Amino acid sequence: MPDDTLQKQFPPYVPAEGEEYMSEKQLAHFRGMLETVKQELVGDIERTVHTMQDEATVFADPNDRASQESDIALELRNRDRERKLIKKIDEALGRINAGEYGYCDSCGVEIGLKRLEARPTATMCIDCKTLEEMRERQVAK
Numbered sequence: 001m002p003d004d005t006l007q008k009q010f011p012p013y014v015p016a017e018g019e020e021y022m023s024e025k026q027l028a029h030f031r032g033m034l035e036t037v038k039q040e041l042v043g044d045i046e047r048t049v050h051t052m053q054d055e056a057t058v059f060a061d062p063n064d065r066a067s068q069e070s071d072i073a074l075e076l077r078n079r080d081r082e083r084k085l086i087k088k089i090d091e092a093l094g095r096i097n098a099g100e101y102g103y104c105d106s107c108g109v110e111i112g113l114k115r116l117e118a119r120p121t122a123t124m125c126i127d128c129k130t131l132e133e134m135r136e137r138q139v140a141k
Contacts, residue, residue, distance in 0.1 A: 044079075
């Protein structure tokens with residue numbers, strides 16, 4: 001989900017004066033954002049499957065074969081990443097439907113509109129996410 005693509009398709013949400021956090025308008029904005037990105041990802045995955053089926057060529061030259069296999073492996077890695085993102089999008093849509101979207105899973109505070117604009121699948125506020133990343137780095141050492 002490239003950030004520049006999101007910014008072009010969806011201008012940042014500007015709340016009205018005194019608008020309540022995660023109002024119906026805000027939820028509709030993020031729901032539309034998530035559903036559009038999901039549809040694009042699903043379309044990309046379907047195109048890849050059809051392209052791979054159509055281009056299933058056996059090359060006699062080992063270099064050509066290796067190049068094709070490398071391209072396919074890269075494409076499959078990208079699609080796997082997109083599949084994981086679709087799962088996160090589905091979870092975010094579920095949180096919207098449950099009335100839990102926009103609040104940190106860890107501490108319960110508001111995640112913030114700007115953070116959700118940048119990463120609509122975010123489940124933690126920036127402070128909790130920073131702490132989690134610091135813990136992960138410490139464990140990895």
